[in-house]
Amino acid sequence: MALTVDVAVVGLGPGGESVATRLAEAGLSVVGIEARLVGGECPYYACVPTKMMIRAADALTEARRVADLAGFAEVRPDWAPVAKRIREEATDDWDDTVAVQRLTKAGARFLRGRARITGPGELVVSTPSGEERITARKGIVLNPGTEPALPPVPGLADTPHWTNREAVAVEEVPESLIVLGGGPVGCEFAQVFARFGAAVTVVEAQDRLLGLDEPEAGALIAERFAAEGITVRTGAKITSASHDGDRFTLEFDGGDPVSARQLLVAAGRRTDLAALGVAAVGLDDTAKGIKVDKHLRAADGVWAIGDVVGEGAFTHMSMYQAGIAVADILGEDSPGADYRAVPRVTFTDPEVGSVGLTESAAREAGIDVRTGMSKVESSSRGWIHKIGNEGLIKLVADADRGVLVGATSAGPTGGEVLGMLTLAVHAQVPISTLRHMIFAYPTFHRAIEDALKDL
Numbered sequence: 275m276a277l278t279v280d281v282a283v284v285g286l287g288p289g290g291e292s293v294a295t296r297l298a299e300a301g302l303s304v305v306g307i308e309a310r311l312v313g314g315e316c317p318y319y320a321c322v323p324t325k326m327m328i329r330a331a332d333a334l335t336e337a338r339r340v341a342d343l344a345g346f347a348e349v350r351p352d353w354a355p356v357a358k359r360i361r362e363e364a365t366d367d368w369d370d371t372v373a374v375q376r377l378t379k380a381g382a383r384f385l386r387g388r389a390r391i392t393g394p395g396e397l398v399v400s401t402p403s404g405e406e407r408i409t410a411r412k413g414i415v416l417n418p419g420t421e422p423a424l425p426p427v428p429g430l431a432d433t434p435h436w437t438n439r440e441a442v443a444v445e446e447v448p449e450s451l452i453v454l455g456g457g458p459v460g461c462e463f464a465q466v467f468a469r470f471g472a473a474v475t476v477v478e479a480q481d482r483l484l485g486l487d488e489p490e491a492g493a494l495i496a497e498r499f500a501a502e503g504i505t506v507r508t509g510a511k512i513t514s515a516s517h518d519g520d521r522f523t524l525e526f527d528g529g530d531p532v533s534a535r536q537l538l539v540a541a542g543r544r545t546d547l548a549a550l551g552v553a554a555v556g557l558d559d560t561a562k563g564i565k566v567d568k569h570l571r572a573a574d575g576v577w578a579i580g581d582v583v584g585e586g587a588f589t590h591m592s593m594y595q596a597g598i599a600v601a602d603i604l605g606e607d608s609p610g611a612d613y614r615a616v617p618r619v620t621f622t623d624p625e626v627g628s629v630g631l632t633e634s635a636a637r638e639a640g641i642d643v644r645t646g647m648s649k650v651e652s653s654s655r656g657w658i659h660k661i662g663n664e665g666l667i668k669l670v671a672d673a674d675r676g677v678l679v680g681a682t683s684a685g686p687t688g689g690e691v692l693g694m695l696t697l698a699v700h701a702q703v704p705i706s707t708l709r710h711m712i713f714a715y716p717t718f719h720r721a722i723e724d725a726l727k728d729l
């Protein structure tokens with residue numbers, strides 16, 4: 275079979291789905307190609323189901339805090355409503371019929387299959403009913419996303435471990451769990467399963483959790499994990515992984531082995547650019563990601579968006595880049611991408627939100643850095659909140675320009691408090707202006723005023 279369209283969109287993650295829909299609505303002939311589920315990782319295996327898990331785990335913890343604040347509450351965790359909600363409300367039992375209908379209703383064609391680029395504007399798609407050749411006159415948009423990466427630990431590939439894809443679909447919480455990787459994925463899952471009763475050990479190669487965030491944020495999460503009974507092993511050098519039919523065991527270069535009933539690998543992500551055939555349009559298929567310009571152009575007639583671009587693996591980034599690529603394809607004026615104020619939130623409790631540069635990244639960039647810090651628990655609202663009030667605000671300022679270039683907001687609703695800091699970094703609001711604004715009493719975001727005073 276052969277098909278000629280204006281634009282072919284390969285991979286329908288959040289960004290790809292948006293590009294295909296918007297270009298079709300603009301009157302272009304578009305085909306969206308997806309090997310798995312329309313919507314990508316986020317709705318079926320990542321953001322949405324994990325945040326439902328977190329909502330449930332947080333509810334348990336709030337109920338446990340009643341003893342410190344409001345009397346007596348007995349909590350008996352039950353995973354069944356969580357599993358049901360993920361299956362029925364979040365993922366439609368991992369069925370994307372509604373998403374496919376939404377796409378085709380917008381006027382796009384849909385092909386289920388795996389696409390490979392064979393030349394400029396040329397693709398081959400392996401579908402269940404055979405190969406389809408596609409010619410895309412205007413170009414190809416690549417949104418292939420990422421797969422869970424497997425670190426090169428001897429024995430690991432042969433074990434029946436979980437990745438995020440299995441972990442969101444579990445029907446029962448294991449009695450014990452090793453989480454390999456202490457980044458956002460590992461930390462979010464570790465706390466959820468621990469709050470539902472699993473004995474959790476997080477094993478992290480770096481010397482701290484949440485290595486891409488400020489060290490103070492990683493330390494805060496490590497403290498909370500310790501208080502909740504989660505074991506954290508940082509600086510871990512795993513030498514082997516095994517499974518004896520009942521338990522998983524990790525061995526280390528230094529330190530005792532760790533064993534548990536289940537193992538979740540949350541050690542980062544990878545993309546297979548060779549399988550995507552990017553070399554056929556002159557791109558490096560051995561690279562970790564696809565290099566693009568500020569309009570998301572990767573080559574003549576090729577755009578790339580989402581995790582594969584390497585500017586932040588977030589749904590909001592994929593959607594942001596989708597908008598820029600659409601504008602470029604439609605020939606609209608657009609300033610292009612600006613990554614100075616990328617917000618990111620890890621939805622642990624406390625939540626860790628950050629935007630822009632960390633202190634060390636700002637120093638590496640040669641900025642004349644000043645920092646300001648405050649503790650959420652020392653603020654009026656933190657003191658009122660009492661149990662569960664730990665958090666911090668850290669501001670990273672460019673002293674020469676008198677603006678914030680980065681900030682961290684960790685604490686209860688830390689991700690929401692981040693909103694105002696994102697605006698400050700994005701709009702380059704002068705610090706003198708921030709210092710003279712009025713902060714409502716007693717809000718969590720008033721801790722920003724304390725950090726500004728410290729700055």
Ligand SMILES: Cc1cc2nc3c(=O)[nH]c(=O)nc-3n(C[C@H](O)[C@H](O)[C@H](O)COP(=O)(O)OP(=O)(O)OC[C@H]3O[C@@H](n4cnc5c(N)ncnc54)[C@H](O)[C@@H]3O)c2cc1C
Pocket residue numbers: 284285286287288289290307308309310311312313314315316319320321322324325387388389390417418419420438459549550579580581582586587588589590591592621
């Ligand atoms: C556990 C977890 C939790 C997360 N939580 C959050 C969160 O709270 N907030 C947030 O912003 N981000 C979160 N993320 C990140 C977020 O899921 C991704 O950034 C988001 O899905 C955007 O990815 P994407 O658009 O690059 O593509 P993806 O969502 O990865 O989708 C790409 C699609 O392309 C398809 N594909 C790939 N190659 C081909 C091919 N050759 N042919 C056809 N189809 C192909 C794949 O099947 C896939 O469906 C989380 C990630 C994980 C793993």
Ligand SMILES: NC(=O)c1ccc[n+]([C@@H]2O[C@H](COP(=O)([O-])OP(=O)(O)OC[C@H]3O[C@@H](n4cnc5c(N)ncnc54)[C@H](O)[C@@H]3O)[C@@H](O)[C@H]2O)c1
Pocket residue numbers: 425426427454455456457458459460462477478479480484485486510512540541542543586587588618619620621
């Ligand atoms: N709330 C959110 O926005 C959210 C939530 C989850 C994930 N995400 C995105 O998904 C992406 C993937 O997250 P992730 O946590 O899987 O990846 P990550 O790369 O951020 O963290 C993986 C961690 O695993 C560790 N690791 C790797 N190999 C190891 C080994 N052999 N032994 C011990 N530790 C090892 C790394 O040192 C790292 O700390 C992130 O880039 C993030 O942006 C976003």
